[in-house]
Amino acid sequence: MSASPVRRLRIGIGGMAIESSQFCPHRSMYDDFRVTRGDELLARYAWTRPDDALAERVEWVPLVHAVALPGGPVERGTYDLIRTELTARIRDSGPLDGLVYDIHGAMSVVGLADAEADLTDAVRDATGPGTLISAAMDLHGNVSRRFAERLDLLTAHRLAPHEDAWETRERAARKLVERLVSGRGRPYRAWVQVPVLLPGEKTSTRLEPAKSLYGQLSSVEALAGVVDAAIWVGYAWADEERCRAAVVVTADSPELAVTQAELLARQYWNARRDFVFAGPTGDADDCIARAVASTWRPFLISDSGDNPTAGGAGDLPYMLGRLLAHEDLASGRVTALHPGITDPEAVAACFAAGVGTEVTLRVGGRVSAGTGPHAEPYELTGTVTALEAPPSPGPAAPRGNPAYDGGGRSAAVTRGGVTVVLTERRRPFHTRADFGTLDPLGYDLVVVKIGYLEPELYAMAADWLLALTPGGVDQDLLRLGHQRVRRPLYPFDDEGFEGPDLTAVVL
Structure with a gap:
């Protein structure tokens, strides 16, 4: 008797990606987004091709993806339209084992304080609790607790400039497939925010200290029991409570995840004054x-x-x-x-x-x-x-x-x-x-x-x-006039601000 064929995993792909300066008078509208569906969406990614090794194990389910050039905050009607289509397509797609969630992390929407959390709440409600969601993000995104706790896996670029942007998306997809194939289910995520908010031009990984901070992430990921390690510098041109650096380490052991996350967070905090502009x-x-x-x-x-x-x-x-x-x-x-x-x-x-x-x-x-x-x-x-x-x-x-x-x-x-x-x-x-x-x-x-x-x-x-x-x-954040970021926060606060609580929370 021949063996039964292995069931192919059904994994959806979708998301909404833009970074939005709240200090910019521009407003991002629907026509600013490149919206892809079906075969055009699958064609964005090298790892969805029929000749890729994942093809035998995965049926990729294209949902909808919207991406725009960075700009001002997204108009609420545009956001609602894209969110509604994404969640409707998730529900209409039938049961999904997983979702590759291709986003940026620094989207601002008129009238919302944490747009990615709002979108992710809607996506999670549409998928149900049994679908593993793996987010691929820009390191200039923001990671609030509300946002992170609705995800199962999340990773970010490790290079700035982002020469590894497509590699990051592929890592999110392959880690998701590995997790589903292994049957180990949802891993532990240790999350900690660091009260530092720097402009992107001070966090180029061509220079220290970002070069070493990000350079060590692959070694942390290689530790037995660790699934992924990521550092976000945050997005400095939004004025929201979530805007600050963050660390997430994903692992099979909560203790391991916490230990590594707190170590990375402490290193980032200690290096805060060493970040310099990427050029003169x-x-x-x-x-x-x-x-x-x-x-x-x-x-x-x-x-x-x-x-x-x-x-x-x-x-x-x-x-x-x-x-x-x-x-x-x-x-x-x-x-x-x-x-x-x-x-x-x-x-x-x-x-x-x-x-x-x-x-x-x-x-x-x-x-x-x-x-x-x-x-x-x-x-x-x-x-x-x-x-x-x-x-x-x-x-x-x-x-x-x-x-x-x-x-x-x-x-x-x-x-x-x-x-x-x-x-x-x-x-x-x-x-x-x-x-x-x-x-x-x-x-x-x-x-x-x-x-x-x-x-x-x-x-x-x-x-x-x-x-x-x-x-x-x-780039001079102090002359922009932030009002809603959570204080104290470096560099807005410096002297006498030496002992932040960098205890990681297990999600």
Whole structure:
């Protein structure tokens, strides 16, 4: 008699991912999200392919996934629409053994104090208690107790920049399958928050102490009985009680989980004053002056306060004004490329005028005007030097980032030595391809709305400065005006704040 075939596990895939600055006037709407279902959703992940080793054991059940470029808080109606679809698809899918929960961890929703906890409550209610849920998260997410206790497994990126983002999702999926195959059920999670909240640009794993703190996680995970170990630095540009660092160690033994979690939490706390910016810093004028005077080319400058991939509006013309205030750049003796200010009206005017035409525009401030002098539109007279209308994006490749597709049309306008790229939609400039027909290597300075440099920009830069500019993701947290974070909290509180309770709670 032949053996009965092994039942394939039914594992759903779904989630909602965005990080949202509550200090940004932008509001994230449904059209800002790339929503995938069915085969298009499965195509996001390499490990769902029929030739993957998991295929014999798992029937992957695509639910719905929504991902957006970071921005301002999500409008409540948009959130409710996505949450309702996700939970309905879970209920309609039939019994699930597991769920790969692909989220970010720093989503803010208008009217909610802990959006990921609210979403996870709804997801858990839909799956029922018997489904194991494994969350893959960004290390810049927030991990409240309410959120964590509804999950069975949770892990986060171990690199910043996030070169391991897809590896993190795969780890969450494979750990879930291992757990289900083993029959050991729900592991113990030791959770502890650390009263530290740092901007992402101070927590790059290229530098100490983050390099060593995160570098040891794989060794902790390798300990007998440990399932996973993760550290979250938190998201500094939301103003909620949950915003702070956190550690979760998942293990078969509660004692082991607690011991390792408390050790990691203590190390993080002890290192709090050792975190430094990922590169040399200065204000806008200082960074521009140093870059102009340097012989290194191209010299990159990060316009960090308006970084759209951290939640900035992406429409601030502040750096454009500072560039053109420098005589060498205004005269054309030194050249600079500055992508990309979001301004659909200015882009439309450039397309109507055509390449080679002189235009006078009020640039930027379409969303942010009124939030401060740095956000007022900048009057720019220059020549349209490039127009680009990229084709609509197709289905994302498994290793692509669909949140960053669809930047719409763009226009380049040159005045003196400064070429500014205007975009219809908020978008990043992280790779050579993002610049289109413009060659960043052909300019003396490249001034990008970003924080620490992503890998291709990092490789491109002959030298680099991080400009501490104003905006919705200002790196100087103390000038943002947090009101609802739980105090005491470093760096808002420092002197006399030496003995936090770092006792881990078993969930």
